[in-house]
Structure formats: C-alpha cells, structure tokens
Amino acid sequence: MAQATFSVRMDEDLKKQFEAICAEMGMNMTTAVNIFARAVINQQKIPFIVSAQFKEKEQAE
Secondary structure, three states: OOOOOOOOOOOHHHHHHHHHHHHHOOOOHHHHHHHHHHHHHHHOOOOOOOOOOOOOOOOOO
16 A cells, blocks of 8 residues: 655644653554544544534623
8 A cells, every 4th residue: 555645733732742642552643643534434524523612702891
C-alpha cells in the first residue's frame, strides 16, 4: 500500500498533550490519526458527537 503524507496545524500545547496521551497508550500520533481515519471510513461518520456550546453574552447594564 502506498503511503501519503499530510500536515496538520494545531496549538503547540494541544500537540504535546495529544502526543503524551498517545504514548501512554503505546502509540504515536500517526497511529492515532490512522485509527481515527479508519473509524470515520468504517462508520461513515465522525466516531463521536461534535457539538458547540455557546456562552450567553453578559449584557452590560
């Protein structure tokens, strides 16, 4: 199988945390991203709920 490379931009602190958690699970970030990609293809959806939570703006009085 041919390999392809792609780059992802993310916050440096987020990357460090992600890398550390992956390492705790015995994998690198590439393996984790590949697991995610395969889950998306197998399930034909994002394999978790994505939602937005909005904070109500405080009204200045």
